[in-house]
Structure formats: structure tokens, C-alpha cells
Amino acid sequence: MRNYPYLCTPKQDAQSILYMNKYLSISPEVAEALSEHRPVVALESTIISHGMPYPQNVETALMVEQTIREHGAVPATIAIIGGKLKAGCTKEEIEYLGKKGQAVTKASRRDLSILLARGEDGATTVTTTMMIAAMAGISIFATGGIGGVHRGAETTMDISADLEELARTPVMVVCAGAKSILDLGLTLEYLETKGVPVIGYGTDELPAFYTRHSGFKVDYRIDTPEALAAAFRTHRELGLSGGMLVTNPIPEQYSMPEDRINRAINEALREAAEKGIRGKATTPFLLAKVKDLTGGDSLKSNIQLVLNNARLAAQVACLIG
Ligand code: PSU
Ligand code: MN
Numbered sequence: 046m047r048n049y050p051y052l053c054t055p056k057q058d059a060q061s062i063l064y065m066n067k068y069l070s071i072s073p074e075v076a077e078a079l080s081e082h083r084p085v086v087a088l089e090s091t092i093i094s095h096g097m098p099y100p101q102n103v104e105t106a107l108m109v110e111q112t113i114r115e116h117g118a119v120p121a122t123i124a125i126i127g128g129k130l131k132a133g134c135t136k137e138e139i140e141y142l143g144k145k146g147q148a149v150t151k152a153s154r155r156d157l158s159i160l161l162a163r164g165e166d167g168a169t170t171v172t173t174t175m176m177i178a179a180m181a182g183i184s185i186f187a188t189g190g191i192g193g194v195h196r197g198a199e200t201t202m203d204i205s206a207d208l209e210e211l212a213r214t215p216v217m218v219v220c221a222g223a224k225s226i227l228d229l230g231l232t233l234e235y236l237e238t239k240g241v242p243v244i245g246y247g248t249d250e251l252p253a254f255y256t257r258h259s260g261f262k263v264d265y266r267i268d269t270p271e272a273l274a275a276a277f278r279t280h281r282e283l284g285l286s287g288g289m290l291v292t293n294p295i296p297e298q299y300s301m302p303e304d305r306i307n308r309a310i311n312e313a314l315r316e317a318a319e320k321g322i323r324g325k326a327t328t329p330f331l332l333a334k335v336k337d338l339t340g341g342d343s344l345k346s347n348i349q350l351v352l353n354n355a356r357l358a359a360q361v362a363c364l365i366g
Contacts, residue, residue, distance in 0.1 A: 068128075068129060068130050068161055069129070069130045069132065069177070069180055069181060070129040070130065070131050070132070071121075071132045071133060071181050072121070072131070072132065072133025072134070072135070073133075074119060074133060075119060075121045075132055075133035075181070075183075076133075078119040079181065079182050079183070082366070083118075083119060084117065084118035084119065084185075084359065084362035084363045084365070085118060085119045085120075085121050085183045085185075085362065086113045086118045086119070086120055086121065086183070086185055086186065086187055086355065086358045086359050086362050087121050087122075087123050087132070087174055087175075087177075087178035087181075087183045087185065087186040087187075087216070088106070088109060088110070088113075088120055088121065088122045088123065088174070088186070088187060088188070088355075089122075089123060089168075089169050089170065089171060089174040089186070089188050090106075090122060090123060090124035090134070090139075090142050090149075090168040090169050090174070091151055091152075091168040091169060091170045091171075092106075092188060092189055092351070093105075093106050093122075093139065093142050093143050093168065094142050094143065094145065094146050094147065094149040094151070094168035095146070095147055095149075095151055095168060095328075095329040095332070096189065096329075096332055096347075097336075097344060097347065097348075098146075098336070098344070099143050099144055099146055100143065101344060101348065102143045102146075103139055103140050103143035103144075105348045105351060105352075106122060106139045106143065107136065107139065108348075108352060109187070109351055109352060109355045110122065112352050112355045112356055112359070113187075113355050113358070113359045115359075116355075116356055116359030116360055116363070117359060117363045118358075118359040118362040118363060120133075120355075121133045121178070121181070121183055122134040122138075122139060123169050123173075123174045123177045123178060124138065124142055124166070124167065124168060124169055125152055125157075125160055125161070125165070125166055125167035125168075125169065125173075126138055126141075126166050127164055127165075127166065128160065128161050128162070128163065128164030128165060129161075130157075130161070130177045130180065131177075132177055132178065132180075132181035132183065142166075142168060145166070147329060149166050149167065149168045150165065150166065150167045150168065151167070151168055151170060151325055151329065152167030152168060152169055152170065152173050153170050153172050153173060153206045153325070154172050154173060154176065154206050154209075154210065155206070156173075157173060157176070170192065170206070170207065171186075171188060171191050171192060171205075171207040171210065171211075171218060171220075172192075172205075172206045172207050172209070172210040174186055174188070175210045175211070175214045175216045175218065175288060176210065176214060178216050179214050179215065179216055183216070184215070184216055184217060184277070184281070184362075184365060185216065185217045185219070185277075185358050185361060185362045185365065186216050186217065186218050186219070186358070187218075187219045187220075187351070187354045187355045187357070187358035187359075188218065188219070188220050188351070188354065189220065189221060189254070189347060189350060189351045189354070190220055190221060190222065190223050190224050190254045191205070191207045191208075191211075191218065191220050191223055191290070192205025192206070192207035192208070192223075192227075192328060193205055193207070193208060193223045193227040193228070193229070193231075193232030193235070194208070194227060194228050194231035194232045194234075194235050195226070195227055195228065195327065196226070196227065196228045196314065197228075198228060198231060201323075203323075203324075203327060204235065205328070208232070208235050208236060208239065208241075209239070210288070211236065211239065211241045211287060211288045211290055212236075212239035212240060212241055212286075212287045212288075213286060213287060214286075214287070214288055215280070215281060215285065215286060215287060215288055216288045217273075217277045217288060217289045217291060217358075217361065218288055218289070218290050218291065219246075219291045219293055219354045219357050219358040219361070220290065220291070220292060220293070220354060221252055221254050221292065221293055221294065221295050221350040221351075221353070221354060222251050222252035222253050222254050222259065222292040222294070223251075223253070223254060224253065224254040224255070224310070224331075224332075224335075225253050225254075225259065225306075225307065225310055226310050226313065226314065226328070226331040226332075226335070229251060229253060229259050229261050230261055233251065233261055233263075236290065237264075239287070240287055241287055241288060241289070241290055242264055242265065242276075242280075242289050242290065243263045243264045243265075243290045243292065244263060244264065244265045244266070244267050244273070244276070244289065244290065244291045244292065245263035245265070245266045245267070245292055245294075246267060246268075246273070246291055246292065246293040246294070246357060247266070247267075247268050247293075247294070248263070248266060248292075248294050249262055249263060249266045250262060250263065251263050251292055252292050252293070252294035252295065254295070254347075254350065255295065255300065255301040255306045255343060255346050255347075255350075256295070256300050256301060256303050256306060257294040257295060257297065257300050258303070263292060267291075270357065270360040270361045270364055271364055273291060273357075273361045273364075274361050274364035274365045274366075276289065277289055277361070277365060278365060278366070291357070291361075293350075293353060293354050293357050295346060295349065295350040295353065296349060296350075296353055299345070299346045299349040299350065300346065301339070301342065301343060301346050305339065306335070306339065306343065308338075309334075309335045309338035309339050309343070310331075310335055312334070312338055313330075313331045313334035313335050313338065314331065316334060317330055317331055317334070
């Protein structure tokens with residue numbers, strides 16, 4: 046069992062490993078790959094339960110796993126099931142989370158202890174997927190979009206815990222940028238303050254999930270999986286805390302017209318405000334509304350960008366060593 050050194054002092058190590066055994070359950074396939082130092086890519090489960098409707102959510106999750114295998118790595122879908130932190134879900138577990146949908150607790154850092162103590166289930170966000178990946182010894186994670194600073198955060202203070210986790214936990218996160226349901230400029234400012242490198246893969250601009258452009262510059266442009274792997278290896282060798290954010294633009298042929306998606310986002314934001322949606326419900330509400338308002342076209346784009354990120358993450362995982 047690997048330990049989780051940056052969460053504990055040396056004295057706590059032995060005890061932490063014990064707790065890890067008690068709460069962390071690594072699937073046999075993932076455990077074997079890790080012990081043989083073969084590449085593993087983590088995947089989140091909130092995208093399954095809260096990010097897409099059934100059955101496309103389950104179909105996508107399985108396709109993403111398949112894509113990672115085809116590119117030479119082992120997928121580890123992460124979730125909380127029956128009070129266990131799972132690194133590597135079975136097909137049945139993915140089906141279970143997908144069918145239960147929004148009835149599964151969306152689990153961020155603050156939810157972990159209580160869900161585990163109660164023996165409950167949870168769908169892991171970017172935050173908790175990073176945490177559990179790090180506990181298991183997995184250093185790269187592919188997803189769709191990350192949480193960030195919401196529009197109007199200067200009064201609501203709605204800032205995703207994902208940004209804090211990126212500042213804390215040394216995992217490379219490959220995403221397609223962030224949706225403009227968020228304030229992308231403030232999200233970048235926050236990441237800069239927290240010392241999180243934001244990399245554009247083949248681009249100087251932060252991609253905005255459904256579209257390749259946002260008008261905001263990223264810190265660095267990197268054009269090859271080899272150079273991404275080299276950057277992350279150095280990050281780890283320096284022992285820096287915190288992750289690295291790779292933003293990979295959606296392939297051109299699947300991107301959406303900017304005005305269409307922005308109209309849907311504005312309408313979704315207006316409805317959320319009118320209905321008084323707050324806290325952890327905000328992001329799932331906005332995601333579902335945008336999907337409804339774009340008649341399912343956005344779902345198609347969403348699926349393709351996740352597959353695109355899974356491919357890149359697997360390529361990098363094979364090179365990290
Ligand atoms: N953005 C997306 N799709 C998603 C999410 C965000 O485009 O599925 C999910 C991720 O799991 C992310 C979480 O970590 O929402 C962020 O939620 P919040 O904004 O409540 O922190
Ligand atoms: Mn929030």
C-alpha cells in the first residue's frame with residue numbers, strides 16, 4: 046500500500062497507512078499496474094452521476110476507459126462506494142453510479158469523513174478524485190471540465206474546492222478548460238495566486254470547454270505529450286505540492302458555435318439566480334440546463350472532449366514513468 050506523505054507528518058505515516066488500508070480499496074488490476082510501475086490514469090465519477098444523463102453517462106465512462114486502454118494505460122475510475130474510497134471501479138459499479146445519478150452524494154473534500162464513517166456512497170469531483178488518486182499513487186487524471194470561480198463570486202464567494210485541491214495535491218489534471226458558466230478570468234487569477242501552472246496543450250489560450258477559445262491567455266503552451274511528461278516529472282522531482290493543470294482544447298469538428306453556447310449559459314445563469322440555486326447544487330444545475338437548452342448537442346461535444354482528454358492523459362501517463 047502506498048502512503049500519502051503530504052497529508053501527514055512522518056510520525057503519522059504508519060498510522061495513516063493503516064487507515065489507508067481501512068478506507069482505500071484499489072482494484073486488483075489497478076494495484077497490479079501500480080506495483081509494476083505501469084501507467085494508470087484516474088477518472089472522476091461526478092461526471093457520471095451529475096455531469097451527464099443516463100445512459101450516455103455510463104456509455105461514455107466505459108468508452109473513456111476503453112480509450113485509455115487503447116493508448117497503453119490502465120483506467121482507474123474513482124468513486125466512494127459503501128464507505129470505501131475506490132481506485133478502480135468495476136463495470137457494475139459504474140452502471141450503479143450512472144443509474145443512481147443525482148441521488149448519489151456529490152462528494153468534495155468536506156464530505157469524505159462523514160460519508161466514510163457512515164458507509165455511504167459518493168461521486169467524486171475533481172477535488173476528491175485528485176485526493177484518492179494521490180492516496181493510491183496515481184499521478185495523472187483525465188476529466189471534462191474543472192470547477193472554478195463562479196460569476197458573481199465577489200458577492201456569493203462561490204469558488205470551487207477544485208482550485209484549492211489543485212494547489213495542494215500533486216496530480217496532473219487534463220481537462221478541456223472550464224465552462225463559461227464560470228468567471229474564467231478570475232479562475233486564472235486564483236490559480237496564479239495558488240501557484241498552479243496552467244498549460245495550454247497546443248494553444249496559448251485557455252479553452253472554454255465547448256469552444257477552443259476564451260480570450261484568456263494560459264501561463265504556458267506545450268505542444269507534445271513528451272514535453273508535458275517532462276514538465277510534470279520536474280514538478281515531482283522538486284517535491285512541489287500542488288498539481289498541474291493541462292487544458293486541452295476540444296477538437297475543432299466537435300466544438301460549438303460560441304454565440305449559441307453563450308446564450309444557453311446566460312439563460313441557465315438567469316434561471317439559477319431566479320430559483321435561488323446555491324452551494325453544491327449550482328454546478329450540476331447549470332450543467333443540466335445548458336444541456337437542455339442546446340438540445341443535446343452540447344452532450345455530444347462533452348463526450349468527445351472527454352475522450353480527447355483521456356487519449357492525451359494516457360499518452361502522458363506512458364511517458365511519465
Ligand atoms: N464542470 C463540468 N462538468 C462537471 C463538473 C464541472 O463541466 O462534471 C463537476 C466536476 O466533478 C467538478 C465539479 O469537480 O463539478 C465542481 O463542482 P463545484 O463547482 O460545486 O465545485
Ligand atoms: Mn461552489
